[in-house]
Amino acid sequence: MNYNDIKSRLQRTFTSLDERFDENVDQHINIDPWENGKGESWTFGSSDSESLLNKVMIILHNLASLKDNLKNSLKKNGFSPHIVEEEIKNSIHLQVLIDIVNQDKHGSPLRNPRSNKCPYISNLNQGLRLGDKREGFEGAVMFIDGLILDEKDNTIFTLDQLVETCYEKWLNLSNKYDC
Numbered sequence: 001m002n003y004n005d006i007k008s009r010l011q012r013t014f015t016s017l018d019e020r021f022d023e024n025v026d027q028h029i030n031i032d033p034w035e036n037g038k039g040e041s042w043t044f045g046s047s048d049s050e051s052l053l054n055k056v057m058i059i060l061h062n063l064a065s066l067k068d069n070l071k072n073s074l075k076k077n078g079f080s081p082h083i084v085e086e087e088i089k090n091s092i093h094l095q096v097l098i099d100i101v102n103q104d105k106h107g108s109p110l111r112n113p114r115s116n117k118c119p120y121i122s123n124l125n126q127g128l129r130l131g132d133k134r135e136g137f138e139g140a141v142m143f144i145d146g147l148i149l150d151e152k153d154n155t156i157f158t159l160d161q162l163v164e165t166c167y168e169k170w171l172n173l174s175n176k177y178d179c
Contacts, residue, residue, distance in 0.1 A: 006066075006073040006179045010171060013062040017163055019055050022142040025128065045126035045142060052124045052144055057104060059163060064101040066170045073179035087173055088114060093165040096148060096156060118151035121159065 022028065030043045046052060067088070071081035088094040095114035100121065102110055109118060124146035130139075146159040157165075173179075 006069050006174055009066060009069045010174060013066060013170075014167065016059050016062045017167060019059060020144045020160075020163070023139070025140045025142055028126070028128070028142045044128035049124055052126055052146075053121065055144060056121060056124065056146065056159065057101075060097060060101050061104075063163065063166045063170070064097055067098070070170060070173060070179060073174070074177055077177060077179060079177050083177070084173070087169060091165075091169055093157070093162055094169060097162060097166045100148075117156060119148050119156060121146050122149045122153075123147045124159075 025044070028044050028046065030045075032041045032043070034040060067084055071084045074083055075081050088098060092115060096117065096119045098114045099110060099117070099119050102113075103120075124144065126142055126144050129141050129143040144159070148156045148159060148162050150156055
């Protein structure tokens with residue numbers, strides 16, 4: 001395995017983004033009979049916050065680790081690795097991503113936060129969604145979503161917006177400099 005192959009790294013990261021989706025809806029159906037025996041309640045998804053958070057953190061760590069891969073690739077192609085830092089400096093999404101991952105690695109508060117928002121993940125849930133944004137997919141899918149909040153509990157953006165925007169920014173940077 002070539003750990004310096006940025007295209008492979010981007011593809012693996014893109015694949016991990018799909019971990020938010022699960023097309024096997026049947027395994028996520030919860031049926032609870034009513035106590036009076038006159039019906040049942042159907043719910044979809046999981047409320048196991050630890051497993052949902054683990055899936056999300058794997059995605060976020062994969063996205064954040066592209067930072068150093070891109071720096072190495074830029075340097076190898078004759079460009080300044082500082083281009084990556086400028087991209088982060090100009091993107092609240094990348095700043096929040098780096099802060100969340102660094103808080104997960106080092107604890108909070110961070111000595112050198114990027115966003116100055118003390119971001120955290122909240123309201124993680126998994127639910128049924130009819131259709132999704134993946135090209136060519138139609139039908140029901142289980143989807144992990146949540147909110148990214150600041151230290152004052154204000155919504156910064158959704159988890160989906162964070163993930164999609166950060167991936168798009170890294171991909172655009174990679175394409176722009178032919179990494």
